[in-house]
Amino acid sequence: MxxxxxxxxxxxxxxxxxxxxxxxxxxxxxxxxxxxQERFFFNPKVLAKDYSYSFDQAFEEISIAVEDDVTLNALLFKTDSVSKGLILYFHGNAGAIHEWGERAYLYTENKFDVLFVDYRGYGKSDSFYEEESELYNDAQKVYDYALTRYKEEDIIILGFSLGTGFASYTASENNPKLLILEAPYYAWNEFIANVAPVPQSLINYEIPSYKFLENVKCPIHIFHGARDFLIKPEEHSKRLQELYPNKIDLSLIKGAGHNGIYFSKQYYDELKELLARY
Missing domain, CATH: 1.20.5 (Single alpha-helices involved in coiled-coils or other helix-helix interfaces)
Known part of the structure; x- marks a missing residue:
């Protein structure tokens, strides 16, 4: 014993x-x-400063100064038709515009020019983010650049995944004619706390899309994959629509996951119909 x-x-x-x-x-x-945590939230592809872009359609490479010593790299694709305006595109958290630019045809075929911008630390852009305020500063500086080349009433803001928060902020501070959100989150810190076993209080970046959308004056259209198991539509897009039912139209793309929206005929057809109205 x-x-x-x-x-x-x-x-x-x-x-x-x-x-x-x-x-x-x-x-x-x-x-x-x-x-x-920035190293977890942002997953950039870094490109050499002398990297040469190659696409099937013509483009213009642009540098946008956001601070005295920080410049963002951007690509402007122009439609072959008479342009109806500009789509300012805030991309997701991975890759760089040498990949995102492959989607330009979705917009140029619908008579819009499209501007893709790499965030700090992505592609050929300088620096890296250290504070949430820098995200918003950069988004506004990019919009200010767009205003030097297009009338505000001809600008559409589009964000995908991570970029939907930046797009929502920019639309809330300005007057574009349309805001398109693809796979948006309700708030970034809430989303991260739900997919990773960490307290929400430890997430430095709030990026509260639901707050920004309150001040958006233009129409808002959301596309979300019905089978998106990363940013689940019922936890994010549907909640946003319920919060602002008079502002938001929601399209659930059948069979599409988080990154599969663009391959769907439903998405392309609905995008074409939407852009035709603007």
Whole structure:
């Protein structure tokens, strides 16, 4: 009996050590995420400054200064038809515009020019983000550039995934004629806390799309894959529409996942019909 008791004590001590070790690992993970979370949220493809873009259609490479020592790289694709205006495109969290630019035809075929911009640290753009305010500053500077070449009443803002928060902010601070959101999130910090085992309080970037949309004066159209298991439409797009039913039209793309919207005939047909109205 005495021997058995000693064994239980040993097992108990081992369990306590394991629990303590796991707790320390989790704590270290939280600290690392808090300090380096931008490296998790942003997944850029970095390109050499002398990288040469190649596409099946003509484009113009542009540099947009957002701070004295920070320039963002952008590509402007123009329609072969008489242009109805500009679509300002805020892309998702991965890759760079050498890949995102492959989608230009979706808009140029519908008589719109389209401007793709790489965020800081993406592609050939400078620097990297350290504060949420820098995201909004850059988005506004890009919009200001667009205003030097297009009338505001001819500008549509479009955001995909991560970019929907930037698009929503920009539309709330300006007067474009339409805001298009593809796979949007209700709020970035809430989304991250739901997909990763971290407290919401540790997420430095709020990016509250639901707040920005309150101040958007133009019509809003959302496209969301019905089978998007990353940013689930019922947790994000449907909640946004319920919050602003008089502003938002929602198109659920049947069978489409998070990155599969563009391959859907339903998406292309509905996008074409939407752009024809503007």
């Amino acid at each position: 005495i021997k058995l008791s000693v064994n239980f004590k040993k097992i108990g001590r081992r369990l306590l050590r394991i629990i303590a070790f796991i707790s320390i690992l989790i704590l270290c993970g939280y600290i690392f995420l808090y300090v380096k």
